[in-house]
Amino acid sequence: MAKTVDEINVILRDRLRATGTVAYTDAFMYDLISKAQLLVNAGLGRVKTTTTLTTVAYKLVYKIADDLTSAIDIISVKDGERTIYKLDDWRQLFQYNRDWFRATGTRIEAWAQIGRDLLILYPALTSGDSVTVYHTKLTDTLDDSTDELELPDEDIDLLLDVCEMVLHANLRQFDELKHLAERFKQDYVSQVASFG
């Protein structure tokens, strides 16, 4: 069962021996937990979803921040049931066809990312259509004590560590921060190795 913001908040205050005090406002803690969840999911890619991207005639460059507003990392693109081929490096398009930027066709054959911000769907279609994009999700903002986290329970320790590190930095407890950072690094590598 997913943990709520309030449960995380209580654990953090216990860890920092901040129970019964008002060292941090709830709004500050919710914002911190929200951003920590986003950060952990960006690293581990646990929470995924699909989004329908409406394609535009003659357009093959799509800005992820504008057209796929909840996407962090794109995993696959499908046209109906057909999985579109992924190019690991967008520069392969240059080797394939120097005029790729204006190429048109009857169906999208390949996709690639330029950096983290641009999605290429090659070639462009001559009329509007849509594709299904499977991607890591930009987790929702948490702003209420009853909001449930989207991360699975096995990743909650990492989220707690991120929050705790920020709070130790805020309290100028640099020795604790250093130890925690080392543990976080080991746990993060372990989580990546365990679940991919």
Place this chain on the structure above:
Amino acid sequence: MDKADFTSLAQSLGQSAGDADTLSAFFDEAVESLARLSDPPLVVCELFPYYYDTPEHDFPANAVVILALFFEGTHLDKTNVRHLLYYSLTWRDDTGNPEAWAFDEQSARKIRLYPYPSTTETFSRATQGEHTRVTQGGHTRIIH
């Protein structure tokens, strides 16, 4: 998270003891460092103006690294001035549809198009409406 959010968070963590100018400079440097990664997080594709009879153009003020430059849809080769000699011994004077671009080593923040577009040339490549031809030149696409 934009610059204002970042500086606000940093001030919050630093209990408002941070120097605003230092934080601003730190943010700008961090963004520029990220832009130099092989998989940069901030990439834009935008129109880049060119001018007829002008071989060199200013490096875009908001660009850190140019990833690709297109002229009328053609992906231009990135090269350097020394290699332009392999294209043509008269490369400095050649005009036509650009095929390559380079930084001029004598003025590193200038983009040199080879060959460079001239008003006497007939541009043969088809456009798809995104290209806005104006009297002094036009626009090509740049990804940076």
